[in-house]
Amino acid sequence: MALPGVDILVQQFPIALLDPKVRNRDLAYTVYKFYRCNVAHGDEFDEGFGLNEDVRSNPEGTTFRVAEGTLMLSNRLVWGLLACVVFAEENSEERVPDGYHFTYGGRVRMFINDWWGSGTRFEQSIAPLSVAPTLTLDFQEWMP
Numbered sequence: 001m002a003l004p005g006v007d008i009l010v011q012q013f014p015i016a017l018l019d020p021k022v023r024n025r026d027l028a029y030t031v032y033k034f035y036r037c038n039v040a041h042g043d044e045f046d047e048g049f050g051l052n053e054d055v056r057s058n059p060e061g062t063t064f065r066v067a068e069g070t071l072m073l074s075n076r077l078v079w080g081l082l083a084c085v086v087f088a089e090e091n092s093e094e095r096v097p098d099g100y101h102f103t104y105g106g107r108v109r110m111f112i113n114d115w116w117g118s119g120t121r122f123e124q125s126i127a128p129l130s131v132a133p134t135l136t137l138d139f140q141e142w143m144p
Contacts, residue, residue: 003027003073004062006135013071014142031077039078051075060106068142083122092117 003011008027015025015034034049045051052063054074065072083102085091093116100112104126115122 003064006137010136012139014068014139015071030071035073035077036081051077066137086112086115087119087122089117089119
């Protein structure tokens with residue numbers, strides 16, 4: 001959802017690591033450290049980090065921007081984090097008011113109460129719609 005077409009399992013980002021024990025600048029670390037914590041706690045983003053307004057202004061696309069000292073991901077990332085909570089097996093008994101839904105690819109509407117705890121079913125459902133990861137971006141000259 002955040003970086004379509006980018007191989008997120010190997011992609012490293014040109015960010016300064018705040019914890020000397022962390023050696024990996026992958027998407028999981030970047031999202032957790034610079035996005036998830038800020039969004040969950042209502043804090044401002046660190047300088048150089050932010051979200052592109054895709055949900056409203058770009059309903060069929062996802063954009064991201066990387067420049068030296070800057071990483072702007074799609075605001076679809078917030079929905080992706082929420083989807084992780086919904087699809088987690090531990091949350092299979094949760095409920096929200098009827099009618100709440102996600103959309104995937106601008107085409108598939110998924111009512112949240114039908115998907116609690118269904119991560120495997122979700123992966124199988126979207127596989128035909130997903131973009132295969134084929135790209136790894138090289139930021140070696142920007143790495144701190």
